[in-house]
Amino acid sequence: MPTIIDGKLVAEEIKNELAQKVEILKNEGKKVPGLVTILVGDNPASQVYIKMKNKACGKIGFLSKVELMPENTEEKDLLDLIEKYNNDSNYHGILVQLPLPKQINEDKVIASISPAKDVDGFHPVSVGNLVIGNDTFFPCTPFGIMKLLEKYKIDPKGKHVVVVGRSNIVGKPIANMMLQKQKGANAVVTICHSAADDLSYFTKQADILIAAIGRANFITADMVKDDCVVIDVGINRVDDSSTEKGYKIVGDVDFENVKTKAAFITPVPGGVGVMTIAMLLYNTYKAYAKFEKINN
Ligand code: NAP
Secondary structure (H helix, E strand, O other): OOOEHHHHHHHHHHHHHHHHHHHHHHHOOOOEEEEEEEOOOOOOHHHHHHHHHHHHHHOOOOEEEEEEEEEOOOOOHHHHHHHHHOOOOOOEEEEEOOOOOOOOHHHHHHHHOOOOOOOOOHHHHHHHHHOOOOOOOOHHHHHHHHHHHEEEOOOOOOOEEEEEEEOOOOOHHHHHHHHHOOOOOOOOOEEEEOOOHHHHHHOOOEEEEEEEEOOOOOOOOOHHOOOOOEOOOOOOOEEEEOOOEEEEEEOOOOOOHHHHOOOOOOOOOOOOOHHHHHHHHHHHHHHHHHOOOOOO
């Protein structure tokens, strides 16, 4: 029987630790960590994410603000708003919800966030530091994966980690994090993508397989080796008339069949996904602690 990695449990632990720290700060009459989230437009998925992030902040006692801007916002107005928060010492983290409307250049917007407040870890300075192996803000989803492995005492050192997907938000950063010659990493890493002729040639070699593809149930049992660790990042909607909403969320891994071979596996939902917000809060606290010169 595989161990089902419980992301909810680990995320709760991280959030509880942060809530306790905030409690102490409040008792000492100190400023608390602050996060501003900026949403441009009315993308329904983005609205849900922003709401969840704001709620999570409130629950652990962070200062939290949501800035809503209309779909037709001009790039300059967004850049001006970011600059305002770059200079606001009450907000230690700035998150601009992606994707942005097409008239706005995403790269320019990400680069305009102060690296000291880049709690999403997407700024080129953060990315560069990650690759070099310097301390930085790690992007929240890959960071969540590293935390899950740590909590379940799965040491990637010397293991063959195969990452399927090379996006800037998941595939590339997790591959780079796994590669670092550091405790909790130090893996041998292969990155796969859609140009791979025979994907299963690679996935079958994985001691730790990370699927960040965006295709429902794509990784099947015949694509993995016995006793591997399977980390499923995918969030895919599939029709399901038996549910009230008419759909359900599944991962990139055919969970029911792959779990018969795996030693450890993350479920969807309840695996990697729930870790993302916990790590955003973690990064916000980190930004706060650095800015306010707090050691803990
Ligand atoms: P993405 O930007 O669309 O990247 C998908 C990657 O998968 C690309 O590198 C693509 O290759 C590769 N790919 C697609 N089809 C393939 C195939 N047949 N064989 C091999 N590789 C293939 O997606 P993403 O943003 O990384 O997200 C991936 C999944 O994770 C999505 O389901 C997303 O919803 C989910 N996600 C979850 C969280 C969370 O848990 N909080 C956060 C982010 C993303 P090419 O580069 O060649 O196109």
